[in-house]
Amino acid sequence: MSRPENSLGNTLRAWRARITTEDVGLPATRRRRTVGLRREELALLAGISTDYLLRLEQGRALRPSRDVVASLARALQLTTNETCHLHLVAGLLPPTPQNVPHQMPPGVQRLVSRWGNIPVGVFSASWTLLTWTSMWAALLGDPSLRPPEGRNLVRAAFKEPPGTGHPLFPIEQSITEFKAALVADLRITHGAYPHDEELRVLIAEVMSGSEEFRGMWRTPALGSRLGGHKRLRHPLVGEISLDNDVLKVPDHDVRIVTYTAEPGTSDEEKLEYLRVAATQTALPLPSG
Structure with missing residues (x-):
C-alpha cells in the first residue's frame, strides 16, 4: 500500500x-x-x-x-x-477575510492612468467607486461632486429616484436586470466578507429603504451578468449604445468597469466628441 x-x-x-x-x-x-x-x-x-x-x-x-x-x-x-x-x-478551512478591500492595486492604477480615452471606473467588492478616468466623468457625470458615501452604486441604484442624473448609474432599458445582477454580486461579496461592518450597514440601510432590494436580496440568485450592451442618454450627444464590461481582479477583489463603442459607428464618434468636450469645459450631468 x-x-x-x-x-x-x-x-x-x-x-x-x-x-x-x-x-x-x-x-x-x-x-x-x-x-x-x-x-x-x-x-x-x-x-x-x-x-x-x-x-x-x-x-x-x-x-x-x-x-x-x-x-x-x-x-x-x-x-x-x-x-x-x-x-x-493542513486540513482546515481557509480564514475568512474580515473587511472588503478598498485599496487600489498598483497594476490597476497604472492601467487606469493609461486608459484616459475610455470611460473606466474601479469599484470595490461592495460597489463603492474608488477611482475613475476623465472619460467616465464625461459620460456619466463627475463622481467627485458627490460625497464619498454617495459613490456607492448599490445606494445609487436603489435609493435614488430614476432619472435624477447621478453619475454612477446608467440610464438603460434593462434596468431591473441590471439591479438583479448587482444584488447577486453583492450577495457573493457578503458571503466572502461576513464580518465586514461597513458592508452590513450598507445592506441594512438599502434593505430598510427599498422594497425592490428586499425582494431581490431574498431571492437566492447568483452569477447574473453585470456587463452587456447598454443604452445611455447624454445631454450633449443624446442616446448612445456602448459595450459594458466588468473585469474582476481576484487577488485584490476590485471590479474594473469599462464602456467602449464599436469602431466605425456613430457611438464611437459620440464618445470622441465627449472626450474633446471634456478637455474644454465642464460637462452637464446625464439626465433622464
Whole structure:
C-alpha cells in the first residue's frame, strides 16, 4: 500500500527554503548548508517547537491547529492565496477575510492612468467607486461632486429616484436586470466578507429603504451578468449604445468597469466628441 503524499510537509519545506534570514530580520551567518531558513529559525519565528515543526514536515503530525498554521503563514510571509493553500493542505478551512478591500492595486492604477480615452471606473467588492478616468466623468457625470458615501452604486441604484442624473448609474432599458445582477454580486461579496461592518450597514440601510432590494436580496440568485450592451442618454450627444464590461481582479477583489463603442459607428464618434468636450469645459450631468 502506497504512503499518502505529504502535502503539508512538502509545502512547508518548499516555502521555508525560499525565505532568507534577511527577509525576516535575522542575523546572517557565514556558513549555511541550508537553503533558506533553518528549521529552528522558522520554529522560533512561528513560536512553536523545532521538534513539532520537524514532525509537521515529515508528515508525522498531520492536523496542526488554526493558530499554528496562522503563525507559520506569518513567519513565512505568505500571500493571501498561499495562506489559504496552507490551511487547505493542513486540513482546515481557509480564514475568512474580515473587511472588503478598498485599496487600489498598483497594476490597476497604472492601467487606469493609461486608459484616459475610455470611460473606466474601479469599484470595490461592495460597489463603492474608488477611482475613475476623465472619460467616465464625461459620460456619466463627475463622481467627485458627490460625497464619498454617495459613490456607492448599490445606494445609487436603489435609493435614488430614476432619472435624477447621478453619475454612477446608467440610464438603460434593462434596468431591473441590471439591479438583479448587482444584488447577486453583492450577495457573493457578503458571503466572502461576513464580518465586514461597513458592508452590513450598507445592506441594512438599502434593505430598510427599498422594497425592490428586499425582494431581490431574498431571492437566492447568483452569477447574473453585470456587463452587456447598454443604452445611455447624454445631454450633449443624446442616446448612445456602448459595450459594458466588468473585469474582476481576484487577488485584490476590485471590479474594473469599462464602456467602449464599436469602431466605425456613430457611438464611437459620440464618445470622441465627449472626450474633446471634456478637455474644454465642464460637462452637464446625464439626465433622464
